[in-house]
Each structure stands twice: as structure tokens, then as C-alpha cells.
Amino acid sequence: MPELHPDVAVLAPLLGTWAGTGHGEYPTIPSFDYLEEIAIGHVGKPFLTYSQRTRATDDGRPLHAETGYLRLPAPGRIELVLAQPTGVTEIDEGTLSVEHDGLAIQVASTSIGLTGSAKSITALSRSFGLTGDELTYRVAMAAVDVPLTHHLAATLHRQRG
């Protein structure tokens, strides 16, 4: 395993695998609960790799998945580059703060790419909080003619071994 690039050393507490549960809602769909796994790694270059997959809590069917990268362009700043199988690419930019025993990340979309068959998504915002071995996040989106509205909240825990 190469050494973590010093430019992303501040993100070291995110490295590893995470598992937990979330709740999703949006004005146009029934609410739902989901199980989630996240893997965050590195290859010694100045970015972290990120992949996520979810399943429905009720019957285990696959729901959303996404994969991408985390980058730190300047102190206190973070960029997310994500691809989703729903025909969406998402670039988010925002702030990273190092807090006691954790991290806080707040980003908003600066660019969203949509394939011809993707649903209309015009804005996203995501916030992440890491405290010790607990990772929480929230996602809001503007989509299908609904303004920026809460879609997801989840809590995951670090998996060991």
C-alpha cells in the first residue's frame, strides 16, 4: 500500500469501509429506508477514491450507487467528482473543516451532467460529519421541477477487519 499523499492527509480519518442505514424521501416519491456500504481508499496520489452502494431495507433490492473521487484544491476546500448509473455526473465543491475528533464537509453542486434519459436534476447539496467511527450525511436536491429539498439522511459506522 503506498503512503497517503500529504495533500490529502487531513482526510485520513475517512479511509476504510463504512456500513449503516439511511432514510430517503422526496415530495414526488414514497419514503424509503436503505442499507448502505461506502469504501474510501487511496493510491498514493492527491485524491481519495469513493464508492457507495445501497439496498432497500425491506427486500434487499439494489437502489442507488455511485463512484468517484474526493480532492482538496486548497486548505479548507474540497471537491467531489461523482458518477451515477442513473445517467448523472455530479461535481460538488465546498468547505472542509477539521473539528475535534472529526471532520465536517459542506458542498454544493457546481456542475451536473445528465444523459438524454436521466431525470432532470438541477442542483445538489451534501453535508458530511465524521466523529470518531461514525459518519453521517445529508443530501438535498432540486429535481423533477421541485426546488432544493431534502432527499437523504444516513448514519454509517467504520467496519473493522
Ligand code: HEM
Ligand atoms: C443513498 C443514495 C440514494 C438512494 C438510496 C436513493 C433512492 C431513491 C429511490 C428509492 C427513489 C425512488 C424510486 C426511483 O425513482 O428509483 C429515488 C428517486 C430519485 N432520486 Fe434518489 N437515491 C439516492 C441518491 C440520489 C442522488 C445522489 C440523486 C441525485 C444526484 C438522486 C436523485 C433522484 C431522483 C431525481 C429521483 C426521482 C424523483 C422523481 O422521479 O420524482 N438520488 N431515489
